[in-house]
Structure formats: C-alpha cells, structure tokens
Amino acid sequence: MADMESSTSMGMTGDVRSEVKKPKKKKVLLMGKSGSGKSSMRSIIFSNYIARDTRRLGATIDIDLSHVKFLGNLTLNLWDCGGQEAFMENYLSQQRVHVFSNVGVLIYVFDIESRDVDRDMATYVSIISAMTQFSPTAKIYVLIHKMDLISLHAREAVFVDRVRLVRQKTSEFIQAAGYTAELDLIPFATSIWDQSLYKAWASIIHDLVPNLSVIESQLGSLGVLIEAEELLLFERTSFLVVSSWTSEEGQGNPTGDRQERISNILKHFKQSISRFTGTPRNAEQFTLMEHKAGSRFSMFACKFTTNTYLMVVLPPGEARFNSAKLNCQIARESFKFLDGPGPVSGQAQSLSS
C-alpha cells in the first residue's frame, strides 16, 4: 500500500527531534530548491494527484514528513525538505545530524528553469557534503526536473549538459574535501507532464523492494506457463512497476519506455474513474481491464494481491486468454508474500539474498 499514513509539517525545531528516537528506518530524502517540484512529484506518485492538480500545492516551507507504506512491509519515510534559503541553512547547521543520518536514498531535484544555477549548485554541494558525513552509503538520484519546459529537440543536450555540471561540482567537492570513496550519481530527466517521472521513481523504488529475486523468478514461471509476452507487476496505489518479466519475443517490442508509459496511462485512468465514481483518488478504482485487439494481441490487468495489480500481455486467442486469466487467479496464492507485513514466506526467505 502506498497510502499516505501521515503527512505532518514540522517546525524548524522541536517535533523533528522526537522522530530520531524511533527505530532506524531508512529515510528517503527529497531535496531541492523551493518550487523545484518536490511536492508535486510526491503527490503524483504517492497520492494520485495529476499534474494539473499540483499547481494548487503550497510551497513547502520546511520539512514535510510523510510515511508511505509500500507493498505492505516497506515503509518509505519521505522527507520533502523545503528548499528556501533560510530553511536549507537550518538543516545544514542545527539539524544536520538529524536530517542527514540514516538516509537510504537522496533524491535531489534541480529545476531546469532555475535562474540561479550557481547558487543551486552551491546548495547541492553543501547537501552532498552533509551526506558524505552522515550517510556515506546512501544512493543519490539527481533529477533534472521540469524538462517539459525545454523544447523537444534541445532536451537531450540540455540534460547532458546539466548532468555534466552536477558531476563536475560533485567531483570538485570530493577532491577538495579529500574524500576517498566514489559518489555514484544516478541522473534522470523528469517532468510531471509525461512518463519520465515514473521511470525515475520506478528505478528508485526498485532498489528498495525486498525479495525482488523471488518476485522475479515467480513472475518468470507464470509468464512461461501462460504463454505471455510480458507481465508487469504494479504496486496498487502508485502504479509503479515493482517487477516485470518479458518473453524472448516480447523483447522485440521497440517501445523501450513501455513500463513507465503504462504506469502513466493506468494512473491517469484511475483519476478518470475516481472523478466518475466520486470515490477518493487513492481508493481502489478497478478490478479488471481487458482488451482484445483482434488478431494483434490481448491483454488484461487485474487486481492481483492486496497490494498489487498484474498486467498480462498475451498473443491473440480466446482460449489462451481465458486460461491465462484462470492461471493468474491461481498464482495469486504464491504471491501473497508481497502483502507482508511480517516475515516473508519460507520459500521467499530461502531464495532472497
């Protein structure tokens, strides 16, 4: 589940400290200048806003903390840290230890339209500095965001250029600080207006999902059994692809970004349904969708386990379709471990690394 359990805005001091005493969960820090788009992406991915809705979000002033439950047994602590100068300075001084320790993933967002790139870079470097000090093993994702504002033919070049600058600033810092380890940055070009956001976040989430190898091998067996071309397993609220399997033939599909495209498509449609039925946008919206495209292909997407949806792409054929649906229903049992919490099933444990 990726329900927003709580979302609390905290004062600069005080409340934040109580958080430290809780058991050490890995944090996901979402940082970047105010207005760079942090709250927007969080709301789209985890609260099913659509891009248009984000215009109404107020700027995040300081820390907006939310626990997102994902797949039942995985809690993401998202720290959306407001990026206004004064507050940035505050994390970097008084709250330095508190904010930067125990970080599993740092997602740093750069607004491509920013007028003051130098200052952005300076702030970024001071965040990186705090990270190397308190969470040196954290993964660092760099999102060059709002790419939709760049005309299409210039996007690639602008992105490459900005990433180069970020890497340069990073290595300058590392050298100056005499830091020995390598910092591995994972860059993405993103926009809330297309599926690029899903690509970045699916990759971020992918690294955090437990028992991934079990999920993958079980999907594989199911896929072969039902003659599928492709299986996509989605987390039920965010519709991020948690795992997937593609047959040999299916790998010939020239659409390389199809996973994030499908996430985007289904998520938008969930919005439409929620408008139609008047149900909350984070509620479950559909149980089954099937499409038989004549003698081209068939597909269905169905509620799978409590926390997941499964999408199955098949070659055409009525009998094949029906038997695949039946087999997926049966397979549900062996995927129940996805719903945690608590210990995973015996098989899952023995296989997971």
Place this chain on the structure above:
Amino acid sequence: MSSRLRGRDILHGQDDDAQSSQAQPGAALSPAQQNLTRVFEQNRHKQQKQNGAKAPEQAPEASTKGKPRLLLMGQRRSGKSSISSVVFHKLPPSETLFLESTARIQKDSMPSFMDFQVWDFPGQIDIFENPTFDIDAMFGEIGALIWVIDAQDDYMEAVARLNVTILNLQRSYPNIKIEVFIHKVDGLSDDYKLDIQRDITIRIQDELSDHGFENAPVTFHLTSIYNHSIFEAFSKVIQKLIPRLGILEAMLTNLCRTCRFEKAYLFDVLSKIYIATDSAPADMASYEICSDYIDVIIDVTEVYGGWQRSPRYRENLEGPPWNQKLEDQVATNWAESCMVLSDGNKPIMLREVDKYLALVAIMKEDSYDKMPLVNMNVEVVVQGLKDFFEITKSK
C-alpha cells in the same frame, strides 16, 4: 488495414487513410514527445509558408467525400490551432503554448468520421471578396462553420467579423450551420461566462435582424481545451450534420434496453467526439469516462499493438496445443474491451465498429458475468450500425 484500437498491421500493407505524420514508427518516443515533434515539425513547415492566407492548394480529396465537413474560423490567437491539435491530434492542452500562430489554411487529412479544416483569418483578408477562395467548394457541401471567439480577450472585432461572415453566408448558403465557440472560458466565473454569452448573442442577433434575418441557424457554445467542453460542443455540432440521426439513436436506445446498459455512446475514435447516444440524458461524467476509456485503449494499443511479431513465433502459436490459425483463435477481428470498476463492479465496454467508430457503453452493476450474452447483442447492433452508414453514405 490499421486501427487505433487494434494496432498497425504491417503485413497487410499501408494504411488506406493518409495518416500523414501519425504513420511514423516513432518507436522510442512517448505520445507527448510525438506530439511535440509533430508540432515543431508543423511549425517549421508553416514558417516556410507564412505569407498570408492562401486558398487550399487542391480540391478536397476523394476520401473526404461524403464526410460531414467542419470549418474552423476565427481571428488569430483565438485558439483554432489549439482546438484542432487537442481534439484531433491528442496534444495535451498545456502544450498548446508551444503552438505558433499562423496565417494559412490548414487542411487536416485524417482517419476520422468527419472532414475537418481550419481557416485562419489574418486580419484584412475578406474571403468573400478574395478571388483565390473558391467559396462554392468550401460551402457548397453540407457542413458547419465553427467560429471561435476568445472570451478572455476583447471580442468586439471578432463579433463584427463574424457578423459580416454570417450575412455573406446567409445570402448564398442559408443552410450552413453557424456554430459559435465562445472559447477559453476556463478561469472565468460561471456568472461572467453567461454574461459574455448573452452579450455576444444579442450583438449577433441584433445585427442579423437589422438585415432581415430572424431565424439564422446560429448556435452558441462555451468551450475550453482544458476540459471536455470542447468535445461536447463538437459532438453537438456533428450530430446536427448526420442525416437520420434519430435512427442511430433508436438503435442505441434499443441496445441499452436489451443489454441493460446505463448509457451508450458511438464515438469517432480519433477525435473522441461522440456522434450519437441513446435517449437517456447525456451527462458530462459518463461521456468523460467513456472518452477516457478510449484513450486508455489507444495508448495501450500503441505500446503493444504497434510492432510485428516474428513469423516463427506466430507459427508456434498456431501449433499444438491450439492447432489453429491465430485469426481463427480469436472471437472477433475487431477490438473488444471491457473494464470492471471497483465501485459496484460496474463494467464499461468498448467495441470497434469500423475504422473510424467505436461503441462504448456503461453497464449496470454486477453485469460482468453476462458479458458473453452482451457481446452477442452488441455484435448485432454493430452490424446494424455498419449498414446504416453504408446506406446514408451512398445517399
């Protein structure tokens, strides 16, 4: 033949419709990217030709014959290119900001039930005076003229030009329907919208009755590309142009009764304009969900239906245990979809009718189990719809 609901069939050769830019493989591009590419291409193309209004180079192609024709007119920046890009090319509304203003007649040839053309009015040119315009060719056939007025701007001049145009048309082509889109009403309060509509209506009717036209066929619509109002308006316009619409409506009403559907729409797939619906009152909510459903199916089909599987793969699929040609393994060669909503297990179904049209219906709660029976009934109605269009086309 190619279909947006089934995918492109490369084996069977090219499209029978000039799909212009849409026929590119665009393998690695997202729909949004494709849209942008198209728009930029279009703009570049336009810039080369940007020297005032010109008459269309050729007479309408054969493929547009018999299709209801829509002409979109209005002043520069009123929103014409945006409307045609959003409605006929699926451009996300926010991306219309990238569109450059042009002064040229733009003819869109596309796989749609209707024939759609955009005319820009770059100011001075009066089409009724200009010899390069073949007025007869434009207005001689049945159709509607859609005049776009920017409601967020001073509309005095737009109204004045519209008046001149209506008066000219009334003299020679009194049957042309005039549809006024009071456009960009997003962001305006409901009161203000109605005020504007009233003001514009009065200004036009006064002018017309001053010239002795009391009942000119002028209709007003409040529209915006940021919501479904633009599609709703187009639907109303197109329905007036369909001969014997009543028969179509009766067929859909009957289907709803036999299958216990709540609502059924017959859509032009490309534009998602509905050209007929059953007799139950059409509401925005049911239209939106059906139209969005078409989008989902098109988008999914673009991802999985747009490439050719290898012959060996197909051979294997036709071998044991199935031992049947793929074409014979399927229940129908037309696209067929269904979706079950969590809310009351309410299904929505879609069935392709022909290369332009699809039937989309909202079913009653818990009726998914009856799908096989529903599909049989739908099949019969689909056949009836095909016959209907065969007959009215050759009229």
